[in-house]
Amino acid sequence: AAAPAASSSTPTSEREVAEANALRKALRIHVYGEGVPPPVQSAEQMAARLELRPQLLRAVLSAGYHELTRVQMQAVPTLVARRELLAIAPTGSGKTAAFAIPLLALLGSGKGRGGLRAVVVAPTQELARQTHREILKLGAGSKLNVGVLSKKLAAAAADAAAGGGGLKRYDALVATPLRLVSLLRKGALKLGAVELLVLDEADRLLDGGFLPQIDEVLAACDGERVTRALFSATVPPAVEDLATSTLRRPVRLVVGEKNAATETIAQKLVFCGREDGKLLALKELVRVGIKPPVLIFVQSKERASELYDELAYDGLNVDVIHAERPQAQRDAVVEQFRTGKVWVLIATELMARGMDFKGVSLVVNYDFPTSVSSYVHRIGRTGRAGRAGEAVTFFTEGDVEQLRAIANVMKASGCEVPEWMLKLKPLKKAKRRRLEAQPRARKAIRKRRDELEAGA
Ligand code: ADP
Ligand code: MG
Secondary structure (H helix, E strand, O other): OOOOOHHHHOOOOHHHHHHHHHHHHHHOEEEEOOOOOOOOOEHHHHHHHHOOOHHHHHHHHHOOOOEOOHHHHHHHHHHHOOOOEEEEOOOOOOHHHHHHHHHHHHHOOOOOOOOOOEEEEOOOHHHHHHHHHHHHHHOOOOOOOEEEOOHHHHHHHHHHHHOOOOOOOOOEEEEOHHHHHHHHHOOOOOOOOOOEEEEEOHHHHHOHHHHHHHHHHHHHOOOOOOEEEEEEOOOOHHHHHHHHHHOOOOEEEEEOOOOOOOOOEEEEEEEOOOHHHHHHHHHHHHHHOOOOOEEEEOOOHHHHHHHHHHHHHOOOOEEEEOOOOOHHHHHHHHHHHHOOOOOEEEEOHHHOOOOOOOOOOEEEEOOOOOOHHHHHHHHOOOOHHHOOEEEEEEEOHHHHHHHHHHHHHHHHOOOOOOHHHHOOOOOOHHHHHHHHHOOOOOOOOOHHHHHHHHHO
């Protein structure tokens, strides 16, 4: 389709500007940038104002999105107007549809066009698959070909490239950075025709680990029409600077408080004394009664396995997911947790970002999160789409030095915290960095085995 009419993208009259500002103010939608398109209030108004195809509106309504979330209200008109965007909105606030709807709108019917025109980058395979599903759901009834860069697809594309071909049949692709770049380097993929590039969990993608890959992707998306959009719940200042200096005439959108937790999550801190106290505290939680599904975070795959042994021995319906398990097993576990066959899922940081499991009632931070953003994303697996949720974070004597930052998040999102926690000494930057890179050493979770050995 042609670029949307100017009337739909920029406020034309003073009255329209005033209305847009009043709506944003009432909903605490903060925007920065010039000529920001006015927000839309509902799916119907969005479709009418942005001239969306009826079939896209139908899919949005069948998904149950009659009311839009705040980030959707502002991000959709912004991206449909092809304005570059940095969007910061809480976990579970519908950021996926906030980029999926404009992606589908910009791609149009998909008839008679060649080449890859939209790419969404996500930090994990699991998240890429979930995002792919959401795009398929909202793209139902269209002729568009939207793919996810699975291992199989990547291998097929690499083979085709070796034979002089490439990955041609997709209009849009969801991918993790490593696979995407590996295909780029093999010449199996060209991004010159990309019109929309979305970096989901942008702060994760732009931090040290993925930065070289993301730089390559940004460089490869060199078409004149490319619009780039960054989404996350947490954006540290350094990433924000990087984003605003990279994007062209960007719109910055902030919904609610920056780097704060979702307000529908009741957050609790539980002091467990020393390492051994944590298993007891967890068993006490289980004994008192937990309502599945429950997600438990630990800091390493070894600890995930250890805790799994403990809980499985107790007859709990539990499974474990971490990067070391084969992808097929990871997919199966995610599916079983989604469908309620697994009640308690023990996970590493791998699951902290973006995963949307319906109705997770409780997140337990068995191991204290190593950064504020880790905390916000982990507990953000509950309390999604306006639902209530609960988060319990265990801490030991050793973790106290990191407590202040988390206590501040809790306070900012309206939870009660003891005054002494807020008065703790802030952690030195170097130490903070070190702990982020390498969580503190902890005594193994091995009560069961030790007991068995002692009894033998
Ligand atoms: P985020 O990326 O902001 O963490 P998601 O995009 O994963 O959030 O969405 C969280 C949940 O909210 C999903 O289950 C999604 O289906 C639901 N959702 C998204 N938009 C709406 C809407 N407009 N109305 C109702 N539910 C929505
Ligand atoms: Mg998300």
